[in-house]
Amino acid sequence: MQQYDVLILGSGLAGLTLALKVAANRQVCLVSKRSVDDSSSNWAQGGIAAVLNDDDSIEAHIQDTLVAGAGLCDAAVTRLVAEHGRETVEWLIEEGVPFTREADDSGYHLTREGGHSHRRIIHAADATGHAVQQTLADKVRRHPNIRVLEDHIAVDLITSTKAGVRGTDCLGAYLLDNTSGKVITVAAQQTVLATGGAGKVYLYTTNPDVATGDGIAMAWRAGCRVANMEFIQFHPTCLYHPQAKSFLISEAVRGEGGLLRLPDGTRFMPAHDERAELAPRDVVARAIDFEMKKRGIDCVYIDITHQPADFILSHFPTIYRRCMELGIDITKQPIPVVPAAHYSCGGIMTDHIGRTDLPGLYAIGETACTGLHGANRLASNSLLECLVFGQEVARDILLQPVKPCSKLPYWDESRVTDADEEIIIAHTWNELRRFMWNYVGIVRTTKRLQRALNRIDMLRSEVHEFYSNFRISNNLIELRNLLQVAELIVRSAMERHESRGLHYSRDYPDMLSEAIPTVLEPSNYYSLLDRHHGLTARKKVG
Known part of the structure; x- marks a missing residue:
């Protein structure tokens, strides 16, 4: 068992920011499914929205965000993020990010994007994410208190219940080493999900291949609530x-x-x-x-x-x-x-400093639902959210006392075998992405959503059986997570009987007078699911 103070799952801007902010005082493990550079942040072109000149104002940025969010933004979180925009951008400049300057070198060039009332997008040409990612990743790799585990994918979170100890805390995670095929146990005082979005649940996406909703699925299985999953932004x-x-x-x-x-x-x-x-x-x-x-x-x-x-x-x-x-x-x-x-506006429910329903577990970046984006994300607020919440979670973690990690059970593979064939994984992945695009896309109907849910129910049963009997692989873990996230998206969409923001239904074309978040709770949900499918718990640990 490996032990760290802070375990960060995900190597995008949110994860890198947090790692650098806490590493002076904590031992950190940063986990990346592939290389540190493989993240949605690295692909971001546009820039970072922040109030950086006198012609603009915090109030204008807040108002633009609230308008885009169609009534579902959390006003306090929106203000928090807008007010911290300048200091986080200045931190990136101090770290050496080469933002584009004006032609006369009088300052930084600011562009304007859809939904913004002012020019407030600071950028590095049209590859802002890459510039920021490279700058911070280089520092993370060189930091003596940060261990980087590349080519590792999280299998599941380890909770007190799984570990057989008192409480409801998150105690760490199981990681699959994609190089050796072995599962390792990692204990941590604080675990942070910074795993990005779930764009690969759709046939056409701007996201990299790693965007498979892993954090959302793991948090849901561990007992966390999710919110506003129906709001998928199509670029x-x-x-x-x-x-x-x-x-x-x-x-x-x-x-x-x-x-x-x-x-x-x-x-x-x-x-x-x-x-x-x-x-x-x-x-x-x-x-x-x-x-x-x-x-x-x-x-x-x-x-x-x-x-x-x-x-x-x-x-x-x-x-x-x-x-x-x-x-x-x-x-x-x-x-x-x-x-x-392009982007998932919903995700794991957190408070205003990134804490989830499980003590010891945080969520930041696209995998989280902080309340900033509401029913539709304002352009270039995503990288800003990563920076601000990376900073806020770091502050909260540094306030926690350092204490020994719990002894955790090892991953048990004693009752599983190697898969005889993996065609089911490739076939199911392809089928899922196609019917999600056709039935749960830009324009939806109740009939299409029900069709999608029926297919998901069947595929989840097949994949669960495969997962229960064979040794796991990266592709199987991702498929399992995508099916779970797809179900959460569809069920959330079926709960919303209106059209608002990114969710447009032909059966409910009008927007209701009151804006209410869609919140799914796993406790009631799984008792019904287990009875429906006759599912049994996967491998016992210990």
Whole structure:
């Protein structure tokens, strides 16, 4: 058994920030499913929203966030995040993040994105996430108090109940070493889920392959509540090309004047919203989805050719290079785009400093539902949330006394064997992602949701049987988690009898007068599920 003060599952901006903030006083273990660089944060193009000049204000940022969130944002959390924006950005600058400066070097260049009333997005060209990730990851790798475990995936959390000790605390986690195939036991005084989102539950997504909802599924199985899982943000503009996998065309392209056009060159956004291309993402995504279905077209186009070539090359070098590799010169040609699953606004319920329902367990970043995003995330608030809550959780952890870790049981594989074939994993993964896209996508109906739930019920039974009888693998763990998250998304969507923010139902097209979060509690849910499926607990430990 390995022991640390703090165990951080996930290596995106939230996890890296927390690790660096606590490492001076705590022994930290940072776990990454692949390399530290494989995270949604590393793929983020746009930037970080923060009030950084006198023309803007904290109140304006708060108001923009509340409007985008369609009544479901937590006002206190929204204020907390907005008020800490500047100090977290200044910390990144001190750490050496190379943000883009103005042409005359008078300050940092700020761009504007959909839903924002001011220019407040600080960025590093069009690869902000990569710049921040590389800067912090280099420091994490060199820090003497941080051990980095790459190519390890968390299997499940270890609670007091599992360990056979008194209490309801989270005591650590089981990790699968993907190199050796062995499961190791890690004990920690505090465990932090920073595992990112669940975009891979959908067929088309801007997320990396590691975005499989692991933290949400593990927390749910351990007894934590989840909230607002129906609010999946579909980014309006993912590059549409057979050779382009999950490549995002940044919100900043529209912020800098990019226009959405039909194949014949006609603009269509002014007919859908008075804010046109600068409307929030849910509005733009639904408009594109409507136009594609109405006209039977495969994609629409975003056109920024009216800007000077030098401007495009300096502001969007990554997008320019990738499109040129595919034969698209964005200085002369519009970019073909389609919506794709991008961000989970819901997740594990936390309080205003990242604490979950289990003592000793925190959740930060996209895996958490802090109340900031409500029914729709405002562009570039995600990296900001990672920074602020990474900092807030660090403060809370450093206030806790250091104490010995509990002795934990080892992972028991005495009653399982090697799988004879794994075709069920690949087939189920493909089936899940396709019916989630078709039935639980941008526009939903009760009938589609019920169909999806029926399929999930059947697949979960099959995967549970496989999980119970064979040694686990990375793909099996991810599939198990994706099925759990898919079920939570569908059940949350079925609970909401209205259309609000990112959840649009043809059966309930109007928005109710009162905004109520969707909260699912595992205690009642699992007693019903067990009776329905006749499930038994997996391998006993000890």
